[in-house]
Amino acid sequence: MSGEEFxxxxxxxxxxxxxxxxxxxxxxxFLLLRKQALIGDAISHVVLPGIVVAFLLTGAISTWPMMLGxxxxxxxxxxxxxxxxxxGQIEPGAAMGVVFTTMFAAGVLLLEQSDTSAVHLxxxxxxxxNLESLIWLDATGWASLLDVQALTGLPxxxxxxxLTLIGVSLFIWLLWRPLKISTFDEGFARTIGxxxxxxxxxxxIMAAIAAVAAFDAVGSIIVIAMxxxxxxxxxxxxxxxxxxxxxxVLFAIVSAVSxxxxxxxxxxxxxxxxxxxxxxxxATVSGVILAVAAAFGPCRTRAGTPGPA
Amino acid sequence: MLELATVQGVSLEAQGVDxxxxxxxxxxxxxxxxxxxxxxxxxxxxxxMTAIIGPNGAGKSTLLKAALGIVSPLSGQVTVxxxxxxxQRARIAYVPQRASVDWDFPTRAIDVVLMGLSRQLGLLGRVxxxxxxRAIECLNRVGMREFADRQIGQLSGGQQQRVFLARAxxxxxxxxxxxxxxxxxxxxxxxxxxxVLKSLKEAGKTVVVVHHDLATVADYFDHVFLINTRKIAEGxxxxxxxxxxxxxxxxxxxxxxxxxxxxxxxx
Numbered sequence: 001m002s003g004e005e006f007x008x009x010x011x012x013x014x015x016x017x018x019x020x021x022x023x024x025x026x027x028x029x030f031l032l033l034r035k036q037a038l039i040g041d042a043i044s045h046v047v048l049p050g051i052v053v054a055f056l057l058t059g060a061i062s063t064w065p066m067m068l069g070x071x072x073x074x075x076x077x078x079x080x081x082x083x084x085x086x087x088g089q090i091e092p093g094a095a096m097g098v099v100f101t102t103m104f105a106a107g108v109l110l111l112e113q114s115d116t117s118a119v120h121l122x123x124x125x126x127x128x129x130n131l132e133s134l135i136w137l138d139a140t141g142w143a144s145l146l147d148v149q150a151l152t153g154l155p156x157x158x159x160x161x162x163l164t165l166i167g168v169s170l171f172i173w174l175l176w177r178p179l180k181i182s183t184f185d186e187g188f189a190r191t192i193g194x195x196x197x198x199x200x201x202x203x204x205i206m207a208a209i210a211a212v213a214a215f216d217a218v219g220s221i222i223v224i225a226m227x228x229x230x231x232x233x234x235x236x237x238x239x240x241x242x243x244x245x246x247x248x249v250l251f252a253i254v255s256a257v258s259x260x261x262x263x264x265x266x267x268x269x270x271x272x273x274x275x276x277x278x279x280x281x282x283a284t285v286s287g288v289i290l291a292v293a294a295a296f297g298p299c300r301t302r303a304g305t306p307g308p309a
Numbered sequence: 310m311l312e313l314a315t316v317q318g319v320s321l322e323a324q325g326v327d328x329x330x331x332x333x334x335x336x337x338x339x340x341x342x343x344x345x346x347x348x349x350x351x352x353x354x355x356x357x358m359t360a361i362i363g364p365n366g367a368g369k370s371t372l373l374k375a376a377l378g379i380v381s382p383l384s385g386q387v388t389v390x391x392x393x394x395x396x397q398r399a400r401i402a403y404v405p406q407r408a409s410v411d412w413d414f415p416t417r418a419i420d421v422v423l424m425g426l427s428r429q430l431g432l433l434g435r436v437x438x439x440x441x442x443r444a445i446e447c448l449n450r451v452g453m454r455e456f457a458d459r460q461i462g463q464l465s466g467g468q469q470q471r472v473f474l475a476r477a478x479x480x481x482x483x484x485x486x487x488x489x490x491x492x493x494x495x496x497x498x499x500x501x502x503x504x505v506l507k508s509l510k511e512a513g514k515t516v517v518v519v520h521h522d523l524a525t526v527a528d529y530f531d532h533v534f535l536i537n538t539r540k541i542a543e544g545x546x547x548x549x550x551x552x553x554x555x556x557x558x559x560x561x562x563x564x565x566x567x568x569x570x571x572x573x574x575x576x
């Protein structure tokens with residue numbers, strides 16, 4: 001494919017998909033080890049009503065009201081989960097499941113009842129995102145990357161998800177040691193002065209920011225898949241956390257790039273007519289990677305996990 | 310004159326209770342309706358080896374966790390070497406129950422020991438050769454040097470417990486608090502651990518251990534603290550670890566024959 005075609009049509013969706021995948025996979029490593037992997041799932045569901053309410057109040061799809069709406073919904077969800085758990089004496093997993101499905105359902109109803117036909121906010125968009133539409137029409141080839149005029153026409157999702165990725169990476173780099181220690185041994189972490197409660201909350205907030213930014217660009221399917229699949233597959237490749245993070249980033253990149261390419265060209269190769277959803281294909285590829293890692297990964301059988309028969 | 314006397318009074322008291330490595334006053338902790346620890350006072354002897362004993366669910370681990378600020382008490386005060394706990398964190402090393410962590414965590418034995426150096430390393434400090442040397446030395450002290458590169462899930466229970474102890478050694482503390490270090494470990498590990506704890510005591514450190522094996526109390530420890538939600542007894546083993554105090558701590562749960570056996574062992 002030539003630069004004239006690739007840069008305007010495929011470069012930006014590829015970058016946005018890849019950045020979104022990495023931004024979710026990075027905190028996903030810690031959430032997985034903390035047995036909180038489903039929080040990614042929960043967040044990506046509860047943000048929907050928050051985003052819809054923000055949209056209804058402002059009448060436009062713009063980042064900050066949506067981010068605030070999503071954050072507000074996440075806080076409401078956390079409070080509700082805690083309240084249901086305490087008042088109903090229900091286990092945390094069940095409380096989480098009840099809250100996030102209810103809030104997601106409420107979001108779907110709100111979307112359906114509101115007049116969102118003028119903008120690309122609908123249930124389909126929420127699930128699949130619109131990765132294929134994030135094109136860069138001002139670009140004419142590779143040279144456009146140096147053209148200030150053309151760069152102003154970049155889809156706003158790209159700088160947004162790039163900034164999110166930088167923020168998530170900085171958070172994990174700066175707090176690497178406390179995050180690792182408190183994830184492994186919370187009691188010990190507290191005795192050496194790590195504020196584990198605030199740190200755990202910070203991790204969930206970073207995950208929420210990544211989920212909201214990625215959701216905005218690529219939909220909730222990728223968010224849910226990228227929080228779990230690359231870290232889970234990476235865990236089966238290594239017994240060191242540092243290496244696990246590196247593998248998870250690699251798997252996120254491979255999923256995003258090959259998923260995007262397969263969605264665009266795969267159906268043509270097997271004789272089909274149309275391209276399929278890139279978000280769906282990216283999530284599928286990440287699932288295939290997880291399956292392969294589960295079957296052949298060097299560290300898939302460990303103490304405390306069911307071994308091969 | 311009056312002022313001087315007051316100052317002397319304070320310093321006298323400081324040498325007794327307030328300067329203790331660990332002093333707990335009126336500690337009450339509750340997880341639900343029923344308190345797990347109720348109005349407990351404890352004064353740990355400097356340079357001593359103290360066993361916290363009591364039946365299952367008596368609040369032994371909770372007492373330790375509340376003393377360390379891991380769980381929040383309903384009421385009570387904790388001082389460490391006469392100072393607030395937060396100011397003395399660098400002087401405390403804690404060994405949690407082995408079952409409290411997920412040993413499937415992707416990390417090696419040496420990485421766990423390096424966690425004990427995290428106060429020195431700070432947030433972004435690089436692990437240098439001297440840190441690695443120190444970690445290896447601590448693993449060596451518990452006889453685990455050759456397992457430094459093993460993923461921790463591939464170690465036996467006793468080996469995992471020794472890695473935890475090595476992490477505490479790396480902290481180079483003055484007060485060591487261990488929660489059931491002998492639970493479910495092999496005989497070789499038990500011997501290795503007690504040897505390390507005795508060497509700590511000889512170096513002037515203070516050791517407090519939540520312990521469950523009544524038969525070894527007199528061999529291993531010089532002080533005991535008996536608890537069953539409330540404090541039952543506290544003091545040197547010969548005074549506080551008696552048939553009477555055991556009977557009131559364990560009630561009907563301890564067979565009379567067992568108590569007789571322990572009394573005989575104590576002479």
